[in-house]
Amino acid sequence: MQWTSVAAVALLAHSAAAQNMLRFACSQLVVDRVDPLVDPGVVYTPHLHQIVGGNSFNITMDPATHDLPGLSTCTSCTFKEDTSNYWTAVMFFKAKNGTYIRVPQTGNGGPQGQLVNKGGLDVYYIPSGKVTAFKPGFRMLAGSAANEDPKKVQSGSICHRCWTSTNDNNFVGGAPCTGSDTVEIPSDPKCKMIRQTIIFPTCWDGKNLDSPDHKSHVSYSGQGANGGGTCPSAFPVKIPQIMYEVMWDVSNFADKSLWPTDGTSPYIYSMDVGGAAAHGDYIFGWKGDSLQQAMDKNCNLNKDCPAAGLHAQDPSVYGACNVKQQAPEKVDGWLAALPLGTPAMKA
Template sequence: MKSSCVATLALVARVQAGLRFGCSSLTTQRLDPVVEPGRTPSSHVHHIVGGNAFNATMEGDVGERATCTTCEMSEDFSNYWTAVLYFKHPTNGSYHRVPVVNNAALAPGTTGGITVYYTQFDFWDDNTEKQPIKAFPPGFRMTVGSPTTTDPDVAKSNVGLRYNCLQTLLDRGRELVDFPDKPCPAGIFAVQHFPACWDGKNIDSPDHQSHMFNTMDRGGFMNAPPCPESHPVRVPQVTYETVWDTTKFNDMWPEGAPNPFVWSFEGTSGYGTHADYMFGWKGDSLQRAMDTEDCFYDGCGSITKQAMSVANECTVEDFVGEETDGWLEYLPGQGPAN
């Protein structure tokens, strides 16, 4: 999103926006049931939020299997995850996991986690063509971005995968393709926008992306062109926002030194930012929300919210049993023994 804040959003005269809500952190461990199903542990550490059906292998209707969720929307048992940000000490080369803090304007009691959006049409006027929105089917999953991206031109072309160097939680400054090159007063903000055009047939594809098509050409939270014939079904655009609290490491970043933050796959640039999504809404709850017009980032009049004190009680097993925090000699999964 371009430099913006909640106050700016409130000035928009007419909006059909969709859902915006927080999900507290569920677990941080090396699992990836989309890209590396069945592998325990997966290649690098992920920060995961959402329903307690999360495990190394996830098939079928996740919403029917989960019994709790860390998300404010009580009927959302989906799982959302990203790579984890680490600080690499400029002197001794050790690593420390960067904690996640609440984004602005989330429900009281949200603990770290991710802000999730399901948008219909953002900031449209009366001349905007409004395509029907179809909710995802059970078993649907997708990814966006890639940890193997190292080319800055490729990263620039990945519209919707961006960073901000936070001055405050509401003052984001300009969008960046790469990590900030200086300490950020309020942390590093990472956003991942998923494509919103589906082929209407496949709940997954070999690369976890080909069944989707991205029509974004002007940035995130902007109206996009119609879906192409190859991917004719408009689905909600899913977006994640994560605030990484890098502030405690600012004094360890020598003036003029290169960026000391890395992704958990040893991504020394920000180009490899990526995210995974596993649909898990209960029944037709997401479709009901998407069918609601003039719904401005709330429950869309049909979704029951839960107190975050209840959401925070939802947990999953530590399937891997390894240390991912504290000062580590190697990133988990990236050391010489792996």
């Protein structure tokens, strides 16, 4: 490992020790064409999502009546107390013959230690000073599934990183969304994994649990995974900074002879759009005041935190929490088309 990489690891490890944060794995709950935030009540929504979290997830989830902690009997995330739902679009590999296959996911290592999941993603809650936990019914969206212009993306909040090794513990680069990280999905046969990062806003208006665009009730206060800076007057409440990391394992697709011959990227999200359309959805569902306690008591990483009453489950437990598709269709194996419009058919 080069000295610069060692220095980056040491710096991040020191930073993690200086400021505690929750950092934990969530296994795949389901891969499904539903979206209770943007398209409530709809099956076969415009594009496919990978969903993690509490098993009360369904197509409606009316915030006035859907009590995630009360209705969930398990969670696919590490902490037993966290029945929130988190989801992102799905990355596909497009072969030169026009067929598609879903890119597998793996856990993420690095200086804070390896995280174990079955598919899914890793979640961070990063405080910056005193923060106020989300309230029941709170939800938000980062990014835009319809955006195709990388220049319209806040690159310090949504990005991709090329990993030239399949060893997720061999940390690559500096802080998230810095250095050579790109808005677009890297298209380089040297990439064996691609890390996707989605960082959410850190300031809330203190009034609205949601908004029509699922964004207007919150605001960014700076860029990067640092917990955010001083909040603007219209959004005075500092909230924990949520960050998603997805490790897409593209090692089986490194042979460029498999790639499209028209020069287009072989990697695309389930909207049939590239990295500029990357986005993440969040619906709060921590039990009681457990998240507030976790922030106040400086709970760290993915470990039990008795001071806040947090219990870290074994990967075999949270990995076994699954639900059936509500929009049944084939999403694994080679597909003749992306799951868009009518249900996809097997190639």
